[in-house]
Structure formats: structure tokens, C-alpha cells
Amino acid sequence: MSIVVTGATGALGRLVIDELLAKGVPAGEIAAVVRDEEKAAPLAALGIELRIADYSVPGTLAGAFRSGDRVLMISGSEVGRRVPQHAAVIDAAKEAGVAQFAYTGILGGPEADFELAAEHRATEELILASGLPHTFLRNGWYTENHTGNLAPVLAHGAVLSNAGEGRVASAARADYAAAAAAVVTGEGHLGKAYELSGDVAWSFAEYAAAVAAASGREIAYNPVTPEAHLAVLTGAGVPAPFAEILVDVDLAVGRGRLAGTSGDLARLIGRATTPMERTVAEAVAAVPSAG
Template sequence: MTVAVTGASGQLGRLVVEALIRRGAGPIVAIVRDPAKVADLAERGVEVRQASYADAEAVERALTGVDRLLLVSGNEFGARVDQHATVIRAAERAGVDLLVYTSIPGAEDNPMILAEEHRGTEEVLAKAAVPHTVLRNGWYWENYAGALPAAVASGVLYGAAGTGRVAGAARADYAEAAAVVLTTEGHAGRIYELGGDERLTYSDIAQAMSQASGAPVRYQNLPGDDYAAALEKAGIPAAHARALADADVAIGTGVLDVTSGDLRKLLGRSTTPAVEVFRAALNG
């Protein structure tokens, strides 16, 4: 059974390929825009095929002989629904047996700006002929790694999530779950709401940062507009800053407080604690 992963040079895609290798899957196909970025995977027996999400002909060539496909959501915001649809149509034409897509929790009514294109992609999938599974990935604890050095240095973690909880997990946990779905049976037609065992407020996350670093860190909540302005002042592009602040405000309403237990069930183990992810990030 041939298993392919798009975006295999990215942070999540590469981890999925690594998890597939550990599970003894094969043949494994890594679909990337730049093969040089996965030369190490090619040396380990992974077949590398070149294609971008926007190139329908290249994607279809890349899917030749593929039985199961992980479509890792792209990063070209504003173009993602069309690009994802290109891959979905190519998978239909190539006769892929199962397409697995990485989405966001509660996509159908998630208010985040970041959810809009996931919702659009799921709507395309719902009408597609290819059998599919949706992995609604919750937040990665690594999402907070960028703020970690400044929080440790200043003693303050800033955000706009209030007392909302995040059921986060390590990126590798979500990657392993994807590998499980790609290599086992009974997942077609399923939507998995994925979140970690820990359900932390931002105050809890600040405490985990403190525990990982040994330095005191507290959480300072800001109104969404103020947080967006602070992010922009720190050098983050305005549109990205607005999306990040918008995500925090939505977190405050509970949209990432996933309680399904689906991730733990797929993994067959507990998820990785935030403090372990933060400690690894600090040790670099």
C-alpha cells in the first residue's frame, strides 16, 4: 500500500513521514515543492515527487499509484481552498482509496479567521468522490514556542484568550495520529476532533513556561485589538497579527477546548505535556 504525504518538507508533514517510517509503512511518497529539502528522507528510502498545490498536472503525476494520501493544509492564506481542491480533484482522478485532510476543531462553526479556509475545504471534500477522513487538529504546544523566549525574559506572557482553555498537544502527537489513520482500517467517512489531554488556560501555559525555564512567568490578558497592535509593533505583519489576536479571542470562547478524547484513542497513549514541549524548545 503506497502512502503519500503532501507538504512533506514542512514541520507537520516531515513528522508524519517519520511516523510512517517508524510504523513500517511503505512505499512512502513525499510530495514537495523543493526535493532538496527532503534529501535526507530520500536517502532513507522515501520516494520524493515534486509538485505544488497549485499545479494540477504535477499533483496528478505525483499521485500516480498512491493508495492513501495525507493532504496537509497549505500555508498560502487566501488561496488554500482552491489549492486544496486541486489536490482533491487530482486524488479523484488518480483513484486514491483514502484522502486524509488536516483541518481545525469544529470547522463548521469555528469563528476563527484561520478556520474559514478549512471550512471551505471540508465543503469541497463533502462533495468529492474520493473517500476521505478529516483530522481536525487542535493547537500545537509549539505554537507558543515563538513567544517563549520573550515570556521567559520579561516574565510575562501576553495574549487575549482570557480564561479560555486550549486542549493542546505536541505537533508530533498529531503527526503520529495521522500515520495511524493512514496505515489502519475503518477511518473513511470519519471526522476526528483532535486535542490533547491537558486543557490549559493561558495562565496555566505561563506556569508551564515557568516550570520549563525555571524563571517566573505570569499571564497578562489584553483586549483583542490591543494584542493585535502589540504583535504588529513587535514586527508581525498586520494581517497575521490580526489573525493571531482573533484566534486568541476565539480561544476565550472555548473553541479549542477539545474534549472528544479522539487523539488519545488514536495514539493509544497520553499526549505530550506542554512543559515537555517548552523544555525541548528552550534546549533547542
Template sequence: MILVTGATGQLGQLIVASILASGVKAENIVAAVRNPEKATHLADLGVVVRQADYTDPASLTSAMAGVKRVVLVSSSEVGQRAAQHQNVIDAAKEANVELLAYTSILHADTSPLALAEEHRATEAALKASGVPHVLLRNGWYSENYTMGASMAVEHGAVLGSAGDGQYSTATRADYADAAAIVITSEGQAGKVYELAGDQAFTLTEYAAHVAKISGKEVVYQDLPEAEYAKVLVSVGLPEGFAKILADSDTGAAKGALFDDSHTLSTLIGRPTTPIQDSIKVAL
């Protein structure tokens, strides 16, 4: 049995769908979710739905019953993730799972991003645990930017503090396919995958793509990190998260979100989704 944490989340549900598409029987997939009522669509497919909360070790232990492989989708609760992931790792160790795949961050060991700190802590916890594991170091999701594409068109601008930094993004579906392939394959323990999109772009180029696709004038406005964080707060983001996003842009300016290894497309056996395609979908 293969368990996927956060199985109703944006990435988790795509991983479940990709595992199903690979031919694994639904009854051999466990969707670990905080609220089972939100997973009825998975239960209707025959997927085993089990209640599990990153903050509740007992629920994680119960969810792992009979499970041999685990996809640990990183928690979305920044600042609490290291402890939450440790709970999952402990439950996986108790269940004697044969493989745990963890969705980390691109170049986690050397990344200057503040977001990378908890990923490094989790990778260290996995190593210390002795649980056989594989690291899926995901780059930036294309959706991180395309979800704001319509707002960029409305205001005629893309804001950021990345300078000429390049983003090697891919869609969540691309990363989900990679996770499904790895967790259903043999000989994966000990491997580290640096996963990123085939085609990198700067935010100036991203703005140009949005402009061309929308037929509206859209330009990139580069701001100092602190000023960009203030703008994000002004549109409703929590201050802590705004600072993390601004820090990520600054990290991108240093090359933290660029990778040209094509490891992702090689793994999934097809090119990654171009950012232009994602913009079209978003608009």
C-alpha cells in the same frame, strides 16, 4: 503507495517519519514537496520524492501516479488554502485514490475562528468530490506557544487576548502519529476525528508553567484583541497574520480550542505530550 503533501514541512515530515516507524516500506511512501532539494534526507531513507506544488495542478497530477492513499497536510498560505486544497482534491480524484486524510481544524463545522473558514471550504470540497476521505481536525499545536517561551522568559510576560479560555494542545508529533495510524488503517473513510491534547490550560497557567520551569517571573497579560494584534505587528508579524492570531485567541476565550474527548490519546494509544514537557524542550 501513500503520498504526504508538504512532506518537508513541520508537520508533514513528522507524518512521513511516523508512517515509516509503523512499518510501511520507504519505497511505498511518496513525499510530495515543492522543492525536492530540501528532501534529500527523505530520499536517502528510500522514500520516493516527487515535486508537487499546491498551486500547480499538473505537478500534483504527476505526483499522484500509482498512489492509493493521500495525507493532505493543509497549506500554510492562509487566504489561498481553499483553492490550493481543491487542486490536491482534483488530482486525488483523477488518480482514483481510495482514501484522503485531511488535516483540518478542531470543531471546524462550528468554530468561530477565522482560520476555520478555509478548512470548512475544504471539507465541503471533499464531500462534493466524492473522494473517500477522513477528517483529522487538529487542535492547537503546543509549539504555537512554546516557540515563544524564551521570549516570554526574557520579557517576563506572555501576551494574548484569550482571557480564561482553555487550550487543549498537543505536539505536532502527537498529531503526526494520529495521521499515520489513520492513513495506514482500514475502514477510515467517512470518519471525523476531533483531535486535541489531554490536558487543557489557560494562558495564565501556561505563564505559570514557564515561570516554574525557567525559574524566572513570568505572568500573563490579557489584552484587547486589536491591541494584541498591534503588538504582534510591532514584533515583525504581517498585519493579516497578526489579526488571525489575535482572532484565534478571542476564539479560544469562547472555547473554540478546548476539547476533552481524549480522542487523540485513544487513537495513538498513549497520553498526549503535556505542555510542561514541550516548554522544557523549548527552553
């Protein structure tokens, strides 16, 4: 039996691997499902087994899982193609007879009514229909979704959003990784659905204030219409389909869809979630032009 992490070279997957090792799981009991063996070389150097497979090529998934494995399936990154990709993974896991199939979905699960959530809802339905012993990790927003785009905020002195006064209960990506590691190493999680989010829901005005405090610059929150936000994003080179998704997410924030604070994340990791302000400060410090 192995603990199997799919997408193990991605931002979340690598953090999960680090958490598993920090919890004392022997490297030889961890398997990483990856597309690119060369990119995964640092994992192999740690003694982690590599299983080469591609969500988009079902035939490659035949050897990805084995009977009794505990699997963490990290959702694919190719929006619009994820349902058939996820279906192939689910089929392979069922055929192998895995002992646990944990899936990183989205906060709200079947109640999440925005475009980005549609593929997650469909995947949860496929998992339920499969009969796999499952755990749903319904991840809320990563604070890094915002701090990863700090350069233009610092350059223009403004945070733009069409979320109005909506709030976001985000947490650091590492917090979600710690929760995933806890679920695939612990007991009592089968059949459970965890609504994972930060302990505190913040507004975009508060986010702008946090960037200002960390950078020493004046940073304003500029609420804009969905149409204006879309125009700014596409004008900055964001592909129109993805820009539309981002605008739709902000509308969902305005409806309170990413503001839930169930406490599930803090309970799973055994500590408070990382404050937004701390992640912002770390990100600002890493931007060369912020000094």
C-alpha cells in the same frame, strides 16, 4: 499502492514520515509530495519516492497520486490562498482514483467560527462534494505554536493574550503526526471525522506558570484587550493580516473553541497526549538565553 504524504518536508509532514517508518512501513511504500527536491534529499536518501508538485501549479499535480494510493493531505501554509490550492489537490486525487484522502483540518470542523478555520471548512466541503473516500483529521492547537515564540516571553517575563480565561487543549505536533500515521495505515477510518486535541485544556496563566517552572524565572500572564494585543504584535514586526488572525484565534480561545477534549487523539495514538508542561520544558531548554 503507496502511502502519500503531501507537504512532506514541513514540520508536520516530516514527523508523519518518521512515524510511518517507525511503524514498520517500508520506505519504498511511502511517497512524499514536495515542492523542493533539494530540500527533500534526506527523504530520498531513505528510499522514499519523491513526487515533485506545487499546490499552486495544478499542472504539476497530475503525477502526484496514483490509483489505490492512501493520501494524507497536509493543509497548505499560505493563508488566504489555500482553498484554490486545496481544490487542485482534491481534483488530482479524484482523477487518480485514490483509495483514501485524509485531510488535516481544524478542531470543530464546520462549527469552528474563527477566521483561521474558514479555509478548512471550505476544503472539507470540497472533499465531500468530490466523493473521495475521506478521513477528516481536525487538528487542534499545537503546543509548539506557543513554545516556538519563547524568546520574547523569557526576555520580557510575560505571556500576553487576549483570550482572557479561555483554555487550550493543545498537544505536541508529534502527537498529531502519530494520529495521521495511524489513520493512513489502519482500517475503519473512511468517512470518519476525528476531533483531535490534547487530553487536558490549559489556561494562559497555567502556561505562564509552566514557563516559569521550566526557566526558573518569574513569568506573568498579562491578559490584554484585542486592540492592545494587535498593537504589540504589529509593533514586533508581525504583518498586520497575520496579527489580526492571531488576535482572532485568541478570541476563539476565549469562546472555548480550542478547549474540546474528545479523547480522539489519545485513542488513535494509543497513549496519553504529550502534556503541555513537557513541551514547554523541552522548548525552554533549547533557548540559549534561558540558562
